[in-house]
Amino acid sequence: MCIFVARNKHARRYMKVAVVKYNAGNIFSVVHALKRIGVEPILTDSPEQLRSADRVVFPGQGEASNAMHYLRERGLDEVIRSLTQPVLGICIGQQLMCRHSEEGDTDCLGIFDADVKRFVPVKHEDKIPHMGWNSIQNYKSQNSKSTLFESLDGEFVYFVHSFYVPVCKETAAVTEYIHPFSAAMQKDNFYATQFHPEKSGKVGQQILKNFLEL
Amino acid sequence: MLAKRIIPCLDVKDGQTVKGTNFLQLRQAGDPVELGKVYSQQGADELVFLDITASHEGRKTFTDMVQKVAAEVDIPFTVGGGISELRDVERMLNAGADKISINSAALRRPELIDEIVRHFGSQVCVVAIDAQEKNGVWTCFLNGGRIPTDRNLFDWAKEVNGRGAGEILFTSMNHDGVKQGFACEALARLASELTIPVIASGGAGRMEDFRDVFAQGHADAALAASVFHFGQISIPELKTYLRKEKINVRI
Structure with missing residues (x-):
C-alpha cells in the first residue's frame, strides 16, 4: 500500500483522494490519470483511509463475482456502501454499485436500484464486448441530478464492457449500443461511469476534474 | 453510435520509433512517448x-517505455512484439498497457490465445x-513477414475469433508500405465472417484510402504509421474529411 498526501492543484488546496485497491485490473490507469491533473491519490483497501478521504474512486476491470467475493472478505462492501463523501465508480465499479449482476449471478452492493444485464447481439455488427469510442447523452432521471456531464453532451468516451445497466431512475448519461443503456449513473453522493474517463482523452480528464470539484 | 477508430502505429527499436517499408528498410521517426502524446x-x-x-534484444527498454506511455498518455494503447507466453502478457499489462498483441506466438501455439x-x-x-x-x-x-506458413488467412482468423480473441489486426503484406490503399476486399470478407472487430493495416496513402477501408472494407479501425509520422496526413484533417464522407469518427 502506498500513501501520498493528495493535492488538487486546480482547487489550490490539499485534497485526499483514495482509490479502492482490490483484485480488479487496470487500477493504475486511474492513478495515472489523477496524477496528470495534479492529484496524488492513495491506493488503499484500508477502511479508515477510505472513510477519511475527501473523494473515493472505485475503478477497475474484471469479473463481478470474483470482485464482490474479494470486497466481502475484507468488509469493503459495507465500507463502500456507507461512504458519505463523493464516490466515483468506474466500469465494473458502476456495475458493482448496482443490486445484482448477471455476470456470475452476483449480488452486488445495492447502492443503485438497478440490475446489470449481459449484452445480447441483435445483428451481425453487434460485437461483444462493446469496445471503443461512443458518445454520451446527458440524461435527467428521477434520482440523478448529476452535473458531472452537463457540458459534455454528445462527446465521445471510451468503453470496454460486455455487461450493462439499463436506463433507470439513477441514469445520468445514456449511450446507444444495441439499445440505450446507462453510460453514467448518480444517486446522492454516489457517481458512476460505465466508460473509462481515465482513457477518454480530454473529455475524460474534464469528468475527473468535475468530480474533484463537486 | 460506436465510432470508427484511427490508430497510429509506432514501431519501436531501442526506445525509438522506426517505420519499415515492406517490412525492410527502417527510418527514424522520433521518441515514442512524445509522439504518443x-x-x-x-x-x-x-x-x-x-x-x-x-x-x-533485451526487453527492459521497451517495458520502461510502456510505463512512461501509461503515465503520460490518456487514450488506450496496445503493445506487441515478442510476446510469446503469459508471463510476457502479464509484464506488459502490469506496466500499464491496455491490450497486448500477439502474432507469431499464436501461430506457433494457438492455445496461447x-x-x-x-x-x-x-x-x-x-x-x-x-x-x-x-x-x-x-x-x-511468421516473424514479421519473413516466414510463410501453411495457414490460410480466413481459416486462421476464424480460429482466432473462436478461441476468444478480442480483435484482429490484419496487415496485408501486398499493400503494406505501398500507399495505394488497404486490402478492402479481404477486409470486407473478414468483417462478414468474424464476430470480433477488425483493425485494418497496410496501404494507407491518401485520406480516401481511410474512407474506403471503412465504407468498403467494413473495418472497425484503421492503423497506419508513416503517413502520420511524416506528416503526409494529419489526424484532425483526416477526421474532418471522414465526417464529411459520412464516416462516424470521434472529433
Missing part, C-alpha cells in the same frame, strides 16, 4: 506500440495477422 492530443483513438526487436483470454479477458487480446495474397490465396506469415 502528440497523437492523443491530435485525436488519435488508440495507439499501437510494436517492439520490432523484441525477439533479438485461450490462455490469455482466460487469465486477462478477451478485450486484452489482439491477434495480429500478417498475410500475403498470391494467385488468389491469402497465406499467413
